[in-house]
Amino acid sequence: MSLHDQDDPALRKAQEERLRAVWEAPKGLFFRWTDVNNNRVGNWYVVTAFGFMLFAGVLALIMRTQLAVPDNDLVSANTFNQLFTLHGSTMMFLFAVPMFEAVSIILLPQLLAARDLPFPRLSAFGYWSFLIGGVFVSGSIFFNAAPDGGWFMYPPLTTRTDLSGLGADIWMLGLSFIEVSSVAAAVELIVGVLKCRPPGMRLNLMPLYAWYILVVAVMILFAFPPLIAGDILFELERLLNWPFFDAERGGDPLLWQHLFWIFGHPEVYIVFLPSIALFAMLVPTFAQRHLLGYPWIVLAAVGTAFLSFGLWVHHMFATGLPNISLAFFSAASEAVAIPTAVQIFVLIGTLWAGRVVWSTPLLYAVGSLAIFVIGGLTGVMVAIAPFDWQAHDTYFIVAHLHYVLIGGTLLPLFGGLYYYWPLVTGKKLSDRMGRTAFWIMFAGANLTFFPMHLSGMFGMPRRVFTYPAELGIGGLNLMSTVGAYAFALGVLIVCIDLFRSPWRQKAGRNPWNAGTLEWLVTPENENWGVRSVPLIESRYPIWDQPDFVKKVDEGRFFLPDAEEGRRESIITTVLDSRPIAVIRLGTPSVLPMLTAIALGSVFILTTYHLYMAALVGAVATLGFVVAWLWTGTGEIPEKPEKPIGHGITLPLYISGSSSPGWWAMFITMMADATAFSGLVFGYFFYWTIHPEFPPSGPGLNGPGLFWPMVALGLAAAGWAATIGAREVNARGGTGAARLLLAIGIVASMAGIAAGLAGPWTSDLVPEQHVYPAIVWTLAIWTSAHSGVAAIMQSYTLARSVTGRLTPTYDAELRNISVYMHFMLLTAAVTYLTIGLFPVLA
Amino acid sequence: MLTLLSGCNERQSMFATFGLTAERVAALTIFMVVAGALIFIAVMALSRHAIRAPENAISHTQGMRMVLWLGGIVPAVSLLALLIASLPLMRPLPVTAADLVVAVEGEQFWWRVRYPGPNGGAPVETANQIRVPVGQTVELRLTGADVVHSFWVPGLAGKMDMIPGRENRLVVRATEAGKYRGQCTEFCGLSHALMAFDVVAMEPAAFNRWLAAEARPAATQAAPGAALFEQYGCAACHAVRGTAAVARIGPDLTHFGARATAAAGILPMERQAVARFIRDAGDVKPGARMPTYAHMSAADSLQIADWLIGLRPTETRP
């Protein structure tokens, strides 16, 4: 198709009709909820996360009311402990992280001029999981059963069933479920940024928000799994009495603290970096110039991501670890301030060099920077261990973290709300109300949290439901309470502004005169995203590329049509974004929702110890996942390739290391390997704290060398069979490939038995001591992976037998090969550790 | 405002110092606060200037140079300097074998305290108050009996966690005699807020006299309260040295009356308050192990309270 064809209005109209039909959202009371399009799912996600934020805010108001005066008894200690636990957990797990993912789900396809994310059904699954888990966790407070051990859930307070109730299980299992969905969203966002950019959008032209999404999603990938590993140990202790954190049986409460904070500190940057990302989008718009120092932002984002994983022990400065250990973390905690400073000065420099157009979003950006800088400076203070020994777990920290989170997450999000509301609804919010709300929130935040620095230094610990008058901090606390209500008033004004939006006029297209791709969106906001996928030659194409918007709208770029009636998106290369394939995207389906419900039931039923029912849920989950994959992925296209315009023809099928599916598997397995390394860390952590490890005695001797080595051999056989199947299949040996896959299945199944045989035959008693418990855990983890390997091999075999996998179309085989590489690695580490290490030690 | 407000609290504030480490940290804190305030003002002034500046007030190169210096080099150098200045404060005070060792164990929601016996005698156990000699190094050995607690006397030194299965050491040296307060700072359950203790820094001679007196059995005489104490089974959990009560589940009550406060720093040492706690500990302190004595009459509880408050070593009796 030449440019000429697009001159014909009738053709354009026909194309638009086809696109509209293909991208039409499902209708009907129920079926509208089966939508998977990023616009709709993103909006649900944002609204839900916003709702959880308001809920957690109300909890905070109750707490502030209780603390308004000394020795108050408005709420009981029991209620108060539930309040602060749920406030922190909700804000972190149900607001900050999901909100980042929600905003990214809306924005990313727009930023990349993609029609949707690479795995739309996965976004829908993530949303439903989030909703179910979130309601389950936060709803518990209405039954007086909310978790009450603090958002950090330190054992043994939370693992001893005589000291903590159902709330701990609700926290652990409900939030584990949400963590899984967060990791799923992270996988999708990473693949989206790396593989779904428009042609020509090389790495140096990527919108900075996309850079931040990439960095933050990678951080989620490495930060959440250690917590998932911790959750597993935690629930094994609570449900099965395996003593991971029980000092009397060789466990150690500190292991939980390590695993929790390896997650917990990167988490801070996971929720902060997206705000800088929003600034990096809106500051150039309101400075009306390119962002100054693009590589510096990339430096800062990547640098922060790395450094943030070297900070976790600064939450453990008071745990009595050797001071030299603490000092390493103190040093890294100081160093992380450098990239943060770079980001702030890049923004200041951009405003300095540009022509500033004052606006409500910019007011939020600048105001939140002011608050954030205070939080950052107190952060430098608490990174100094001797000061932290005083400040730790006092209201000084409460002040510090709220300055960081309000300046670094909440107010920027409100700024982003005012900036991007026209993108989502086509309408602007009220400038007057926005500014009023800003100043009230700004004053409220400072009035609430500034006095807390003082009350902390004057002796007020955190997480106290009351305090005695003799501490002399009543006045400071009253100020904080007044400020909290003021802040709530500001939030209320924003909410009123939002509610009035439906009665407002549509604003024009690109109302802020921005230069980046997301503003291609029209006020009508078609589901198809962009009319045609543009060729990108600049960081700010709307500003810099001549007639850019017109060309996009007239379908003069790529893929302006949906001839085959399919949802399609272009796949490009990672570095230079050269188009390599067109993929067909998932369409509305009830399967993601059903899978989320089934998986949710596993977690929820386990909370109530209904194990048989949970098992049914697990089987149902597996069934839904297989159905989803079987019907929705790896489809062999009706023709090998199609033209996308400008004489470019792209294949309709892609497999191997340049396909999104392969990347998704690779990234998922990185997360899986990280969780596994958390468990292995546990094994060696116990080795360091025990003079004799492994211990000896009845129930402690095992698992021996024989069975672990057999299991390792079987894992290697399963790996070799699968890789062999991939290779012979590619050479046309379909029959041989099937045979090898069948051998692989047998090896994997035998691997399950051999993996468990070691601890089983040596009578390791996991309730007795932490050593058998951790050995069993590693063996079960690896055997479960063997089981998944067997399922994957069977699935692939079935695909091959039914003709859905051929020598040309072999994505499943290439994807499970990635899994098998990681499987072999996991088996090697596990069986060498549990089998060989006791011999060496 | 700082001086105004800190004047309200001279017992539990990191600025009302009476220990060597706390003094050093307070000085460091004031330095960091001042430096932080100056940096904040500078950044805000620069932002204001940047926003008001006309277009192209700085070139791309000038802007990048600013980022390099203000965002990179200046922070790197000053943070390194701060780190180097703070590291010496991380070295614990030196201890010798002759220094006093006090064992403190956190339990839900009180503190078990053990001193070495005077002249090599049996260890002296007490609860919810800590006495230290001024000018001498004291090593506190901190443990957690049930869950994680944290030992914090802001005027004396930074805090240190008390973790089941671990023994942490906190070395302190008091510099000024006086009465202070400490509190648990790691969330430890329902009554985490109600887990405090008294700290008394004393001249060494007075401390030695106190310890010798504390080591003696309780100066108890036959009183109605003593009989009721036995009758209600209080001895099942508590010890009063010199009587038949020797259990170690709850706090040692040997010289109970000599402590400044009752129920781990939350009640005044006065008969009504103590009696209320005896009858309904769970009401005063939710989650406390001590059972509720719903059937105990008010008169009985007052009798027991009177007897307990009367338990003081002879030296410290008024």
Add this chain to the structure above:
Amino acid sequence: MKLTWGQRVREARVTLWTLIVPPTVWAVHFLTCYLWVAISCAKAGAFPRYPWAFVAGTVAALAIIVASGVIAWIQSRRPGDPPPHDKGTDNDRLRFLAVSTMLLAALSFVGVVFTAVPAVMLTDCR
């Protein structure tokens, strides 16, 4: 044809993987320092016996970081327009990644120095 080192460096291509070499070196150095001290203090009850290994490890880490910074610097000086490297060309993409790598190398260098300071100033397990 045999390439000289200079040619190899000029021919080398920065990618997303080489971008993270300097911070990865920082991470490895950091973890090694921490784990070595932690394990030594926990298992042997004493500060590591070979303090010179800290020096050697730190020097090695710094050397790798400097090397990747220098390679990136050389690549960033490929002929072309001055920053901000925002053209859709091979050259600009390469120079952008090179500049980013160089900046990350600088940050990682500072990070390693920060990590090394405690090992110099505190040398016991208390």
